[in-house]
Amino acid sequence: MKATCFDGKNMIYDDNYPDPKPGEVLVRVNLAGICGTDLEILDGYMAYDGVLGHEFVGTVEKSENSNLIGKRVVGEINAGCGICKSCEIGMARHCPNRTVLGILKRDGAFAEFLSLPEKNLHVIPDSISDEQAVFVEPLAAAFEIKEQVALQPQWSVAVVGDGRLAQLIIQVLKLTCPNLTCFGRHASKLESLVNTGIKIKIGIESSDEQSFDLVVEATGSNSGFPDTMKLIKPRGTVILKSTIASRENLDLTPTIVNEITLIGSRCGLFKPAIDALATRLVSVDSMIDSTFPLEKFSDAIEHAKKPNTLKVFLKP
Incomplete structure (x- = not known):
């Protein structure tokens, strides 16, 4: 073959x-x-x-x-x-x-x-x-977050990243958490999110720091973790989605000082993803x-x- x-x-x-x-x-x-x-x-x-x-x-x-x-x-x-x-x-x-x-x-x-x-x-x-x-496979990975965390509608939620997986995660989280912000780096990728009703930002401002109950890191790069730690509130929850070849050391001290819950998140169940595509719940x-x-x-x-x-x- x-x-x-x-x-x-x-x-x-x-x-x-x-x-x-x-x-x-x-x-x-x-x-x-x-x-x-x-x-x-x-x-x-x-x-x-x-x-x-x-x-x-x-x-x-x-x-x-x-x-x-x-x-x-x-x-x-x-x-x-x-x-x-x-x-x-x-x-x-x-x-x-x-x-x-x-x-x-x-x-x-x-x-x-x-x-x-x-x-x-x-x-x-x-x-x-x-x-x-x-x-279906990456969308199932996005739905896995709902299996791991009891999302609350009143939460302020951020997704760090604007690529393929990040955009799927945004659509899934928005079903439960309307107060959602995407922090990206590429204006052209963020264009497809303009009409979704979420907030879009390129770069982190001081007013954004420690203001989110849940932050999902989906950048696919080492720079995503420090940005994520800037955004999460003390005792907030961070979902880690990136799998990275680099062995660069990350400073975990802020997770201890601010008592952050870190959750690794990988593959998910396929049925919710297939149903969401079939019903156009996710596009x-x-x-x-x-x-x-x-x-x-x-x-x-x-x-x-x-x-x-x-x-x-x-x-x-």
């Missing part, structure tokens, strides 16, 4: 890459999205080698469940071992022996085909386009940027790295 393989240093296009091993559902990839985590892996995050890509929509080609064949699906990216304590209590996302699509010991979606266990797959309704379906169309053929992966990666770029797709 055609695939782009990362060898730990470089991305390589291979038109004769081994097909996925049998034993799982075989999915033909319709469309895959380039995400910030993919770009961080290229910089050394997770020390991964193999086929990148974990945001995808595809069509089932082979499955022991005949009802799945021909269906469009998206897939939860963590595949647990099924026998450990984490898996037994429904926490396969934290299975110590898990594989993770395009991130850890499992080839991903920048290829013609991928495979996943049937329990990881979710059928996509016809009302959701391929482009929209690719957003992703303004975040769609461009599509490249798989053979043009290098151009796609370079375009995705540009500061003003939103979602870039690869099409096998």
Whole structure:
């Protein structure tokens, strides 16, 4: 099959890459999205080698469940071992022996085909386009915040970052917390948020400091954490979403002095995300940027790295 393989240093296009091993559902990839985590892996995050890509929509080609064949699906990216304590209590996302699509010991979606266990797959309704379906995985990560924190409508909430994930988080949080401010750095990215009714700021003013009950850090850079700590109130809650390759040390002293609650937040359940897209509760169309053929992966990666770029797709 055609695939782009990362060898730990470089991305390589291979038109004769081994097909996925049998034993799982075989999915033909319709469309895959380039995400910030993919770009961080290229910089050394997770020390991964193999086929990148974990945001995808595809069509089932082979499955022991005949009802799945021909269906469009998206897939939860963590595949647990099924026998450990984490898996037994429904926490396969934290299975110590898990594989993770395009991130850890499992080839991903920048290829013609991928495979996943049937329990990881979710059928996509016809009302959701391929482009929209690719957003299910990051949108599920945004909804995970609602699972981790009992959001209060009266809270003053800030999101630090203006990229793909940050914009999804903003739409999800706004469903509960109307007093919402986005702190970004790129006017062109913030344009799509102008009509949402939230406050938009480039840069932090002194009046913003220590004025938010909840702050979500979703910048994808080391600079996001210090900015976040400027904004959060004493005894407030900070959600950390960025996965960063850099090993730069961060000063955690303010979290202790101000008794801040830090919550790491990663993957989420797919059903709320699929439902939100199907009912138009969340809109992703303004975040769609461009599509490249798989053979043009290098151009796609370079375009995705540009500061003003939103979602870039690869099409096998």
